[in-house]
Amino acid sequence: MSEEQEKVLSFQLTSNPNFTVRTPESVKHATAKHEEPKPKPKKGFLSRLKELDPKTAAANTPLYYEALTDVARDVQYFAEVEIGSNMQKFRLDLDTGSSDLWVADITCKTRRRRFIKANSTSFKPVKGKFQISYGDGSAVRGFLGQDRVNIGGLVIEDQVIGLATAQSMSFSNDVIDGILGLGFNSISCMPGTLTPIDNMIKQNLIQSPIFSVWLGRSTDGGGGEYRFGSYDAERVDGELTWCPVTVKRYWQIKCDGLFFGDVDLQLTSDVIVDTGTTLVIVPTDVAKAIHNHIPGSYYDENNGWIVPNTPEVANLPGFQLLLGGTKFEVIMKDLMREEVEGKEGFVYSGIASSDRITTWILGDVFIKQNYCVFDLGQERVGIAKCKHPVRVQPSILEQMKVAAVATPSKGGKCTIM
Known part of the structure; x- marks a missing residue:
């Protein structure tokens, strides 16, 4: 592989301590x-x-x-x-x-x-x-x-x-x-x-x-x-399923079925694959159909759909969408979000409802589980279950090194390298 082909831009992960999840x-x-x-x-x-x-x-x-x-x-x-x-x-x-x-x-x-x-x-x-x-x-x-x-x-x-x-x-x-x-x-x-x-x-x-x-x-x-100009085949689990774009505005494709575990919810719609949206957003009747299979979940007037933050809920199978003849999963790990203020024991659901939209929106909650390829030439979206990298814990030596850098010496200033 040439030097040009090996060119990779890498950005260190950062966090914003003042950012509030809403x-x-x-x-x-x-x-x-x-x-x-x-x-x-x-x-x-x-x-x-x-x-x-x-x-x-x-x-x-x-x-x-x-x-x-x-x-x-x-x-x-x-x-x-x-x-x-x-x-x-x-x-x-x-x-x-x-x-x-x-x-x-x-x-x-x-x-x-x-x-x-x-x-x-x-x-x-x-x-x-x-x-x-x-x-x-x-x-x-x-x-x-x-x-x-x-x-x-x-x-x-x-x-x-x-x-x-x-x-x-x-x-x-x-x-x-x-x-x-x-x-x-x-x-x-x-x-x-x-x-x-x-x-x-x-x-x-x-x-x-x-x-x-x-x-x-x-x-x-x-x-x-x-x-x-390409996709990472190493992140694709199996083969890509190609879904034609139904309306050339957003990346809008056809969903031929919605399931919760093994239960067919008998619902279909066009869906939009949207990296700029955090959640999966669907009409109210669809949100109800999904949350009916999450015990203890309900719609709160001030906070939208919320679910119990319990091991029982975390172990549920999540829901699946039938796209291009293949089922693609959204796991409960991605549906259980931040804690709801004033509602102890509850977290926000990764599924939200709105009757102002006519198509379902598959935001980052969906994309985190499924690798997506957007093809303008043939006006289609390729989807496959995503292979996520294995998280490697830093060694004890590396942790000590980080701690030493972040700890100020007596009388000095703390410098984060």
Whole structure:
């Protein structure tokens, strides 16, 4: 393997001690994002893509990785992406449920990182403005520009970027600095522009028009990884099941059945595979059908669906979705989330309900268990049970070394290396 093929960007896992997990807020944001989208079909080079074999690409393409850091109990995953000639770094949410790239402009009042266009010699102004509003009250707006974007060593030239001059408090206080959308360009809020993945293909930066993702669990070491132009066959348990996209807006596919253990719940729907949503979100009747098989769970008006934090519940089989003729599991480990304040002995469910959506949303709770490959060329999603890395406990010597570094000497300052 050549030096270029071995190129891997690695990011040390970090934690944010001030971040608060808020499952109900995640539900509001996700349902607003997917509520009655207005498709804007566009013709172009994507319709002329060659049907390349993703399996061949997985073996032959240069390895472009973007390592992820997960926040709190897998509420969010972000990657550090560089923008501009001077490589300004931003923590971005790589989101298959949207299609635009935006960060805060230097004029924006926010505690997050901001883009300074004057410091980038490759920046070009673009006529136009953008605005994204959500039903939960969050919003972002600003103007457009073009610049170089480095995602895991893959450099996109002249990518259209939204530069936010104003954003709601929820964004200003967030861990992330912006969003990089990986959905279809028909849902772009910057019409007439190419999305980042469109440009990767148009500029011949990737061998095959695909990207893939695995998401780690915080309880198993966290992290995660995106690959562009290939997928990691070592993370695929068995074979990929390919599911055609039913509506080319989000990564929307058909679910032909829903099961809890061996019980067929007699429910079907289209589903959206969305890395930018934390939970699995379904209509109320579907949520009821699932939670009916979790003893002691119920819907709380203030907190949504909650489940008992007991060994009996933890040992339940979880639920399965029939996608492309294969059952894919969501285990109870991923359905039992953070503790509910004021409800001792209960945790939030990884399943939320909303009747404002017409399709089920399979967020990170689903993706943590199932490796996903997104194929723009053939407009399909490949899914397989994910092989997660074995978490290796540090040796006693390594633990002592870390403790020694983190412990201040008498009269000195503590330095974390």
